[in-house]
Amino acid sequence: MLNILVAADENNGIGKDNQLLWHLPADLKNFKQLSMGHAVVMGRKTYDSIGKPLPNRRNIVITRQADLNIHGCQVVHSLQQALDACKNDGTVFIIGGAEIYHQAILFCNTIFLTRVHHQFEADTFFPEIDPAIWEEIEKKDYPADAKHKVPYSFLVYKKKVV
Numbered sequence: 079m080l081n082i083l084v085a086a087d088e089n090n091g092i093g094k095d096n097q098l099l100w101h102l103p104a105d106l107k108n109f110k111q112l113s114m115g116h117a118v119v120m121g122r123k124t125y126d127s128i129g130k131p132l133p134n135r136r137n138i139v140i141t142r143q144a145d146l147n148i149h150g151c152q153v154v155h156s157l158q159q160a161l162d163a164c165k166n167d168g169t170v171f172i173i174g175g176a177e178i179y180h181q182a183i184l185f186c187n188t189i190f191l192t193r194v195h196h197q198f199e200a201d202t203f204f205p206e207i208d209p210a211i212w213e214e215i216e217k218k219d220y221p222a223d224a225k226h227k228v229p230y231s232f233l234v235y236k237k238k239v240v
Contacts, residue, residue, distance in 0.1 A: 079168065079169050079170070079187055079188070080161070080170050080172070080182070080185055080186045080187055081169065081170065081171050081172065081186055081187065081188040081189070081190060082171070082172045082179060082182060082183060082186050082188070082189045082190065082191075083109060083112060083113060083118075083171045083172065083173050083190045084173075084174065084179065084189070084190070084191055084192070084204050085098070085100075085102070085105050085109075085191070085192035085193075085194060085230075086191060086192070086193060086194065086203075086204040087099060087100075087193075087194045087195075087196055087197055087198045087200065088193070088194070088195060088196060088197045089197050089198075089200065089203070090203045090204045090205070090206065091197070091198050091199075091200025091202070091203055091204075092174065092175070092176060092179075092200065092202050092203060092204050093127075093174075093175065093176075093200060093201070093202040094198070094199060094200050094201045094202065095201065096123055096126065096127045096202075097127060098127075099194075099198040099199075099200060100194055100196075100198065100227070100228065102192070102194065102226050102228075102230055103225050103226070104220065104225075104226060104230070105192045105194075105230065108190075108192065108232060109173075112171065112190055113132070113135055113171045113173070114134055114135065115134060115135065116135060116136070116167065116168070116169045116170060116171055117135065117136040117137075117138060117164040117167040117169070117170045117171070118132055118135045118136070118137055118138065118170075118171050118172075118173050119138045119140065119157075119160045119161075119164065119170060119171070119172050119173065119178070119182075120137070120138070120139055120140070120172075120173045120174055120175070120178065121139070121140050121141070121174060121175045121177060121178045122139055122140065122141035122142075122143065122146070123175050124173060124174040124175045124178070125137075125139045125148065125151065130150070131148070131149075131150035131151050136152070136164065136167065137150060137151040137152065138151065138152045138153075138154060138160045138163055138164060139151045139152070139153050139154070140154055140155065140156065140157060140159075140160050140178060141153060141154075141155065142155065157178060157181045157182055157185075161185065171190075172186065175202060176202045176203055176204065179204055179205060180205050183205055186237065187236065187237050188234065188235065188236055188237070189207065189212065189233075189234070189235040190232075190233075190234055191204075191207070191232075191233045191234075191235065192230055192231070192232055192233075193230060193231045193233055194228055194230050195228055195229040195230060195231070196228040196229075207235060210238075211237060211238060212235040212236070212237060212238065213235060213236055213237075213238050214233055214234070214235055215234050215235065215236050216232075216233065216234035217231055217232070217233050217234075218231060218232045219231045220232075
């Protein structure tokens with residue numbers, strides 16, 4: 079099962095200067111809980127922003143650099159190679175960045191979206207979720223609090239069967 083795992087603001091902003099736009103401990107906990115024990119597929123810039131392989135997950139990094147080796151990660155050179163590499167993994171999460179999301183959204187079954195209810199200055203964006211293709215099946219809203227400066231929601235979208 080191929081899934082997208084993403085956090086985006088009200089304008090679908092997901093980053094600026096290869097960094098996240100916010101710090102939401104609940105989102106990090108949700109990300110860890112969902113992806114733990116599964117394969118995660120990411121672009122090289124996303125890997126660079128994380129800085130190390132995510133523990134207890136199979137890390138697959140997509141890059142155009144022919145000779146790149148990253149200890150603890152499987153390096154591939156296209157989304158198709160990444161999908162082929164994890165075809166026996168059961169549950170796989172696409173975790174960024176924008177270019178990988180744009181390519182992968184066509185192949186995914188589920189989108190796990192943390193919607194951050196604020197508009198940040200961003201230079202990287204998640205694609206629009208087309209309601210003709212995707213159905214929201216779950217939503218949990220959370221207010222801002224001492225640990226979370228802005229309100230947010232956890233949403234789950236399933237691809238419609240047509």
